[in-house]
Each structure stands twice: as C-alpha cells, then as structure tokens.
Amino acid sequence: MSQQDIQDWIGKQVAASDVVLFMKGTKTMPQCGFSMQVAQILGHLGVDFKDINVLDDMSVREGIKAYSNWPTIPQLYIKGEFIGGCDIVREMFQAGELQEILTAKGVAHNAQTQTA
Amino acid sequence: MAMAAEEIARLIKESFPDAEIRIEDLAGDGDHYAASIVSEAFRGKTRVQQHQMVYAALKGRMGGALHALALKTAAP
Numbered sequence: 193m194s195q196q197d198i199q200d201w202i203g204k205q206v207a208a209s210d211v212v213l214f215m216k217g218t219k220t221m222p223q224c225g226f227s228m229q230v231a232q233i234l235g236h237l238g239v240d241f242k243d244i245n246v247l248d249d250m251s252v253r254e255g256i257k258a259y260s261n262w263p264t265i266p267q268l269y270i271k272g273e274f275i276g277g278c279d280i281v282r283e284m285f286q287a288g289e290l291q292e293i294l295t296a297k298g299v300a301h302n303a304q305t306q307t308a
Numbered sequence: 309m310a311m312a313a314e315e316i317a318r319l320i321k322e323s324f325p326d327a328e329i330r331i332e333d334l335a336g337d338g339d340h341y342a343a344s345i346v347s348e349a350f351r352g353k354t355r356v357q358q359h360q361m362v363y364a365a366l367k368g369r370m371g372g373a374l375h376a377l378a379l380k381t382a383a384p
Binding site for chain 1: 355356359360363368370371372376378379380
C-alpha cells in the first residue's frame with residue numbers, strides 16, 4: 193500500500209468504530225506497558241473499543257504517527273477524533289474528563305468517575 | 309539508544325525560553341523520563357497541542373532516540 197492508501201485505511205478505521213485504540217499488542221495481550229494502561233482504563237470504564245495492533249504492520253505503525261502528527265503509540269480515537277496517548281488519557285481519566293468526552297459523544301460507558 | 313536529561317532540557321529550552329522544566333530519570337537508564345514543563349506558550353492550547361509542541365521541540369527524537377518521556381505540560 194502507498195502512504196496515501198495507509199492514511200485512507202486509517203481514516204476508515206477511526207470512522208468505522210466509536211472508539212479505536214492503536215496499540216502495541218492487543219487488548220487481551222498488550223505488548224507494551226503504555227498500551228496496556230490505556231486498554232485497562234477503557235476496560236475499567238466498560239467501553240467497547242476496537243484494538244488495532246500496530247506490531248502487525250510496519251506501515252500502519254509509521255502511518256498512524258503521520259496521521260495524527262503524534263510520535264508515539266498508543267493512540268486513542270473517539271468518534272474519529274484523536275484524544276491522546278497514554279499520559280493524556282490517564283490524566284483525563286483521573287480528572288473525569290475522559291468520561292465527560294464519552295458522555296458528550298454518546299459512547300456507552302460505566303458511570304464510575306474515579307481511579308482504577 | 310538513549311538521551312541525557314540535560315540534552316532534553318536544552319532542546320525544550322531552545323523552543324520555550326521561558327519554560328520551567330523538571331526532568332526525572334524514571335529508571336536510571338537514560339531512556340525513561342518524566343518531564344513537567346510550564347510555559348506561557350501553552351496557554352489556550354489543548355493538551356494534544358501542548359505535547360505536539362514539545363515533540364516538535366525535540367526534533368523527531370521522541371519515539372526514536374527517546375523511547376519514553378511522560379509529559380505534563382501547563383501554562384503558569
């Protein structure tokens with residue numbers, strides 16, 4: 193696939209599911225502590241999300257960095273919008289802001305607001 | 309590959325001269341850092357934008373020479 197094809201493919205993935213996590217490994221078998229943290233937060237909030245393992249495809253691993261102008265993985269997308277990586281997601285979760293975004297965007301999740 | 313904390317601070321200072329920077333070497337291996345940066349430049353920006361500004365200051369080293377840099381950014 194060309195660079196453009198990869199960008200188009202990523203665009204389709206983040207549009208196809210309400211919550212998409214580009215991560216190293218899978219939600220059941222994370223391969224990196226940062227990816228695991230974000231998957232755990234989403235799991236804790238009871239959010240149904242699509243996991244895309246960037247280790248399966250080098251072109252996706254590089255392509256996602258260009259897509260969001262963000263140099264690291266994991267990357268969380270809600271309703272097509274890039275939310276952040278591990279630090280930002282954790283900070284937002286602890287502040288209750290992640291839950292607010294999910295509610296505002298109409299994504300089903302647990303009502304809990306505090307830390308795991 | 310690793311990077312010294314002083315080098316990280318120097319690059320950040322170059323782009324944000326007013327910044328108050330604190331860098332912690334989390335594992336003592338020169339590869340896992342936490343940085344907290346306070347700069348007027350962050351005012352009115354989203355967290356994603358603030359972190360993107362720091363990554364830009366690091367000139368492509370993030371995700372390469374620098375594997376893990378936990379970021380906390382804020383305006384004074």
